[in-house]
Amino acid sequence: MSCHEDHKGEEDPKKKKNVLQKIKENIDDKEEQLAFISVIVRLVVVGWSGFLVSLNYISIPGYANEPKDITFPASLLTAGISTFGIEASRKKGDGINRKDNAPNLTKADFEKLIEKASQSAPTQILRIEQAPIKIVTENKSQ
Numbered sequence: 066m067s068c069h070e071d072h073k074g075e076e077d078p079k080k081k082k083n084v085l086q087k088i089k090e091n092i093d094d095k096e097e098q099l100a101f102i103s104v105i106v107r108l109v110v111v112g113w114s115g116f117l118v119s120l121n122y123i124s125i126p127g128y129a130n131e132p133k134d135i136t137f138p139a140s141l142l143t144a145g146i147s148t149f150g151i152e153a154s155r156k157k158g159d160g161i162n163r164k165d166n167a168p169n170l171t172k173a174d175f176e177k178l179i180e181k182a183s184q185s186a187p188t189q190i191l192r193i194e195q196a197p198i199k200i201v202t203e204n205k206s207q
Contacts, residue, residue: 088101088102107145107148107149110141110145111141111142111145111146111149113138113141114138114139114141114142114145115142117135117138118135118138118139118142121133121135189202189203190202190203
């Protein structure tokens, strides 16, 4: 009996397995395999988009260092890192968190602002009343 006939039912030990075959052997559950692959894909996307965003700020000799539109890679980077639970923190007062900077207006203050605005230009006030819903319009023009 030759050596070749003994290993007829077995796979050739010299044959290399690709990455997907290794994942199938090491992870039994299909859902875990898909979760592992999705993490790898997200890491690749984060790495690629992070590289493109960083390339915009790094000067490389022999490479044109013109500012490029990095909106798409930056949005992919933000979305990718947020899937891992990392979110960009924002400092107060930078104009982005307007909820923190918004003044607290009372109803009387708000009505004064509306009155002041209506004096400078023609306006139409739309008032919606509940129970039953009723729409009342008033035209004011000067």
